[in-house]
Amino acid sequence: MSINWLRFVSPSLKKPPLFHLCHLPPPPSSSSAVIVAMSYDKELAAAKKAASLAARLCQKVQKALLQSDVQSKNDKSPVTVADYGSQALVSFVLQQEFPDNFSLVAEEDSKDLRKDGGQEIVERIKKLVNDSLTIDGSYNVTLSTEDVLKAIDNGRSEGGSQGRHWVLDPIDGTKGFLRGDQYAIALALLDGGKVVLGVLACPNLPLTSLSDAGQHSPNNKVGCLFFAVVGGGTYMQPLDGSSAVKVQVSAVENPQEASFFESYEAAHSMHDLSSLIAQKLGVKAPPVRIDSQAKYGALSRGDGAIYLRFPHKGYREKIWDHAAGCLVVSEAGGVVTDAAGQPLDFSKGKYLDLDTGIIVTNQKLMPLLFNAVRKSIQEKASSL
Numbered sequence: 001m002s003i004n005w006l007r008f009v010s011p012s013l014k015k016p017p018l019f020h021l022c023h024l025p026p027p028p029s030s031s032s033a034v035i036v037a038m039s040y041d042k043e044l045a046a047a048k049k050a051a052s053l054a055a056r057l058c059q060k061v062q063k064a065l066l067q068s069d070v071q072s073k074n075d076k077s078p079v080t081v082a083d084y085g086s087q088a089l090v091s092f093v094l095q096q097e098f099p100d101n102f103s104l105v106a107e108e109d110s111k112d113l114r115k116d117g118g119q120e121i122v123e124r125i126k127k128l129v130n131d132s133l134t135i136d137g138s139y140n141v142t143l144s145t146e147d148v149l150k151a152i153d154n155g156r157s158e159g160g161s162q163g164r165h166w167v168l169d170p171i172d173g174t175k176g177f178l179r180g181d182q183y184a185i186a187l188a189l190l191d192g193g194k195v196v197l198g199v200l201a202c203p204n205l206p207l208t209s210l211s212d213a214g215q216h217s218p219n220n221k222v223g224c225l226f227f228a229v230v231g232g233g234t235y236m237q238p239l240d241g242s243s244a245v246k247v248q249v250s251a252v253e254n255p256q257e258a259s260f261f262e263s264y265e266a267a268h269s270m271h272d273l274s275s276l277i278a279q280k281l282g283v284k285a286p287p288v289r290i291d292s293q294a295k296y297g298a299l300s301r302g303d304g305a306i307y308l309r310f311p312h313k314g315y316r317e318k319i320w321d322h323a324a325g326c327l328v329v330s331e332a333g334g335v336v337t338d339a340a341g342q343p344l345d346f347s348k349g350k351y352l353d354l355d356t357g358i359i360v361t362n363q364k365l366m367p368l369l370f371n372a373v374r375k376s377i378q379e380k381a382s383s384l
């Protein structure tokens with residue numbers, strides 16, 4: 001694996017840049033300190049390629065969605081040939097690019113596919129993956145059924161605080177995907193338990209802001225790729241590959257002018273708590289309900305100013321549902337914490353161990369939002 005090192009000397013810096021505060025140990029106090037930061041150029045290029053190929057595969061399946069494509073997992077969440085195909089493809093590409101010490105924490109596994117009656121669906125997944133690899137042309141291979149199942153199962157790593165781990169949600173927002181709405185392919189890299197790279201492919205997200213009146217016009221193109229590397233800012237480019245622009249979260253300081261995102265699915269979030277918080281803040285606009293980490297992408301470019309996520313009791317958040325989105329928003333100037341104001345900790349394995357919910361906004365609004373969240377949670381608890 002090739003590792004590039006980016007060195008820079010910052011003798012006159014009074015304040016270290018934000019990314020040092022967030023992701024690296026504090027710089028030594030000496031004014032001639034040399035700060036060494038990792039570059040993840042090769043990892044970023046591979047992640048963008050893998051996520052874009054997976055997005056194309058998903059778009060193809062969404063267009064021709066058949067009832068038989070949908071399976072049900074034990075937790076009753078739907079899973080489609082596209083979820084499996086996307087995971088196999090991303091896993092295969094990353095393994096090719098980083099054959100040494102490859103580790104991937106991903107949502108799906110092949111257990112159900114290996115059961116009786118799974119063969120037909122595996123054949124469909126295999127065809128989708130091989131067609132995508134042929135169109136790409138970089139790898140001169142045709143995967144066998146077992147190769148595809150193994151690629152899916154290579155996502156069984158547990159992650160953790162040591163070394164590097166890729167983190168993948170092959171389709172985040174499968175319910176949105178099935179409805180023809182928003183979904184995302186979310187890929188991140190953990191290094192030493194911190195998210196250092198995040199890529200979000202959002203095939204149905206308009207290229208222009210969701211707050212634009214004309215976004216539903218037939219001329220408005222969809223398909224966004226958001227990407228961020230720690231310390232490098234967040235960028236968005238069209239999924240068709242044209243050039244990238246740097247994005248920033250909304251600069252709104254007055255909560256009355258803020259708009260907020262929450263889950264489309266009522267079962268995923270306590271909308272009553274979100275509306276109490278919004279009421280306390282004086283937010284006037286109704287919530288914008290969209291599926292998946294597309295919310296983090298939209299927030300990173302300022303389409304809305306707040307994202308509230310309060311799952312029902314007993315739901316455990318997984319790292320692949322937040323890792324890429326969290327970096328995309330924080331590198332665009334936003335803040336992501338749990339409801340106790342703590343940063344999300346991705347170093348504890350597959351699950352996020354957090355207090356009550358996840359709140360996201362810009363740095364100016366966070367103190368107000370945090371107060372409204374605490375008060376609303378107390379109020380709700382005392383009314384029960």
Ligand SMILES: Nc1ncnc2c1ncn2[C@@H]1O[C@H](COP(=O)(O)O)[C@@H](O)[C@H]1OP(=O)(O)O
Pocket residue numbers: 077107169171172173174175262263264265267268269290291292293311312315321
């Ligand atoms: N009961 C649930 N509560 C909260 N989130 C859920 C629940 N079931 C599935 N999810 C996950 O919530 C995310 C969708 O978030 P949102 O509600 O913001 O659209 C997805 O990661 C989805 O997983 P999946 O990746 O299987 O779609």
Ligand SMILES: [Mg+2]
Pocket residue numbers: 077078079107174
């Ligand atoms: Mg799922």
Ligand SMILES: [Mg+2]
Pocket residue numbers: 169171172173320321
């Ligand atoms: Mg998900």
Ligand SMILES: [Mg+2]
Pocket residue numbers: 083107169170171172173174
């Ligand atoms: Mg998923």
